[in-house]
Structures are given as C-alpha cells and as structure tokens.
Amino acid sequence: MKILVTGGAGYIGSHTVKLLGERGYEILVYDNLSTGNEWAVLYGKLVKADLSDKETVRKVIREFRPDAVIHFAAYIVVPESVREPLKYYRNNVVNTLNLLEAMMEEGVNNFVFSSSAAVYGIPEKVPVDEEAPLNPINPYGETKATVERILRDFDRAMDNFRYVSLRYFNVAGADPDKKIGFAYPDPTHLIIRAVKTAIGEYKTLYIYGTDYPTRDGTCIRDYIHVVDLAEAHLLAVNYLAEGGKSIVLNCGYGRGYSVLEVIDTAKRVTGVDFDVKEAPRREGDPPELVAKAEKIKRVLGWKPVYDDLEFIIKTAWEWEKEYIKRMGEDFTSPLPLGEESSQKGNKGQQ
Numbered sequence: 001m002k003i004l005v006t007g008g009a010g011y012i013g014s015h016t017v018k019l020l021g022e023r024g025y026e027i028l029v030y031d032n033l034s035t036g037n038e039w040a041v042l043y044g045k046l047v048k049a050d051l052s053d054k055e056t057v058r059k060v061i062r063e064f065r066p067d068a069v070i071h072f073a074a075y076i077v078v079p080e081s082v083r084e085p086l087k088y089y090r091n092n093v094v095n096t097l098n099l100l101e102a103m104m105e106e107g108v109n110n111f112v113f114s115s116s117a118a119v120y121g122i123p124e125k126v127p128v129d130e131e132a133p134l135n136p137i138n139p140y141g142e143t144k145a146t147v148e149r150i151l152r153d154f155d156r157a158m159d160n161f162r163y164v165s166l167r168y169f170n171v172a173g174a175d176p177d178k179k180i181g182f183a184y185p186d187p188t189h190l191i192i193r194a195v196k197t198a199i200g201e202y203k204t205l206y207i208y209g210t211d212y213p214t215r216d217g218t219c220i221r222d223y224i225h226v227v228d229l230a231e232a233h234l235l236a237v238n239y240l241a242e243g244g245k246s247i248v249l250n251c252g253y254g255r256g257y258s259v260l261e262v263i264d265t266a267k268r269v270t271g272v273d274f275d276v277k278e279a280p281r282r283e284g285d286p287p288e289l290v291a292k293a294e295k296i297k298r299v300l301g302w303k304p305v306y307d308d309l310e311f312i313i314k315t316a317w318e319w320e321k322e323y324i325k326r327m328g329e330d331f332t333s334p335l336p337l338g339e340e341s342s343q344k345g346n347k348g349q350q
Ligand code: UFG
Pocket: 076, 078, 116, 117, 118, 119, 140, 141, 169, 170, 188, 189, 190, 191, 193, 205, 206, 207, 208, 209, 219, 220, 221, 259, 282, 285, 289
C-alpha cells in the first residue's frame, strides 16, 4: 500500500513512518521541515514543501498516487495559537483544505487525520467518549474541531471519501530503538520537560497548579506511548483500505496520572532527584483529561503494548540522552548513528 504522510518528519509522524516502513508500506513524506527533521524520516522519500503550495501538493499526489493520506502536518502549541490564531487557522485549516482538494481532484479518497483531545475543551464527563460535544477552549483546539466538521461534511457529500479522525490524548515516549524521538526546541510537554530537567537542560520543573479538584491537586492526563499511537495510524489505514466507514476515535489508554505521579516516576526512572517547584495554574488546562478508549480497540482491533508510564518515561529519557549525544555530532545526516548508518530503510532508493 502507498501512503502519503504529511508532517512525516515530525514527532508522531516520524514514528508512524518508521512503523509503516518496517511493515513494508511504500511511503512518501511531505513536510516543510518547519518543526520536523530530515534525519527523522527513516523510510521513503521526503518532499520538502509546504501545504500552502497547492500546485506541488497536487503534483505529488498525481505522481505518487497514494492509497491513503495520513495528515500530521499542523502547528500544535496551544499558547502560541492563542497569540497567533491566524497562523493556526491558515496552516491547520486552510492548508488541510488544500490537501483535501488535491486529493479530491486526483481521486484519492482515504484520509487519516491527526485530531486532538483538545477538541473536548473541559469535558463534562471523564473518561470522555467520542460522543461528547466539541467544545475547544483555545484556537489550536478550534482548528482541529473545524477540520473534523469539514471531514464530516465531506463524508456526507461524497460517496467515496472516507476518513478516520484520531483524537490524541497526551502523546509521550520515544522509539525504543532510539533512532527517533521528540526533537523540537523549547517543548512545553510535561514528560519532555521532566527528562530535560533531569538531564540538566532546565534547572527546575514547575508544577502548574496544585489546587485542582483532583486526588493530589495536580492535573490528570492520559499518557499514550507514541509507538502505540503510530500503530493506531497503521490500523486506521488498513481499516479504510478494507472499506471501513468514516469514524472518530479517541487515542488514549483510558487511565490518568497526575502531574505529581509523573514527576515521581520520572525521578525514579532517571535516578535524578531534580528540582521541582510549585507555580500558578497554566491558562486553559482542564483538571482531568482521560479517554474512554474502548471504541478504537473494538473498531480497529488496536492492542496497545506500552501502557506503562514507567516505560513511556524510560524511552523519553533514553532518547533524550541519545539526542544530546547526537547534537554534538553531525545532526543533519539522515541516520547519524555510526553502525546504523548502513540504512535499514528504503530511504534514498526512491
Ligand atoms: N505541566 C506542568 N509543568 C510543565 C509542563 C506541563 O505542570 O512543565 C502540566 C500541565 O499544566 C498539564 C499537564 O502537565 O496539567 C500536561 O501538560 P502537557 O503540556 O504535557 O500537555 P497538555 O495536556 O497541556 O496538552 C496535550 C497536548 C495538546 C493538546 C492537549 C489537549 O500536548 O496538543 O493535550 O488538552 F491540545
């Protein structure tokens, strides 16, 4: 099967490309490298282009003729979306329309979309199921909800078009082979900040709010390992290929950990008693966000294998050490690790 992956050089995209490549899928990555890294694309060819460039999008689709498109490319920083909504609507909504239009024009009908638990805002019921109302509380979440509505309308209007919208909860961890991982400057995510504090990149880890109505006063999240999430994309592509109908699915494990629990685990896993301080609440944080996660298991047959906070943090930690090591080396080549540069993938062959 041939898969076009937008944003395939980014964090979740590159893990999905690796998994697809290992399973023998033919891949073409479309990425403007604004936040992604060329070296993270371990399989398939990379087209360096922007989705605002409609002609290139269409040409790439016409020539590659994918069986499905997985669309990761988007901006994802919530506070930035509050400051710069235009940037978010333009990239996350308008550019998605460009991609969808090019797919329609070229007769490509299967679409897997990176949505987010941010579409729920502050849910009334937790665990939150897919039927809960879309009620985002920031522009980032609005852009994801808007695309979901567009997809729903396209599905209604067109017989052949079908999509799977995957609503990610808190994605974390890294490739256990340590070839790829989170590699984006100034991350805001808790687990990345914790391992970066453990390694000494930050002096202190701040806890944003300790007065939430939760078991220990800190926010609760459903952390999902990035490789389990990558597997969900692969299953989604297969589901569409087998004629599955359009569907929206939560991607989480269905259980939550508090910020304090994550910090305790991070200290244990890293063996570093890093500095932690309490800080005021961060704007727009729901107290508790946990997925109702049955539907994806039922519909896609998804069987997560890394549902283990310790393992999630361990892989994030191992990757962080590897990343720092590689930063001192030539980090621009596709696979900068000495012995692994013999290339397991098909990169460069296409
Ligand atoms: N947190 C801290 N200190 C930090 C970083 C985070 O206490 O240094 C806290 C946050 O306040 C929050 C929890 O840890 O309570 C998790 O925060 P993250 O930034 O790791 O993740 P979010 O839950 O805010 O965001 C994630 C995705 C977003 C998505 C959102 C849906 O990263 O893309 O879930 O609500 F929009």
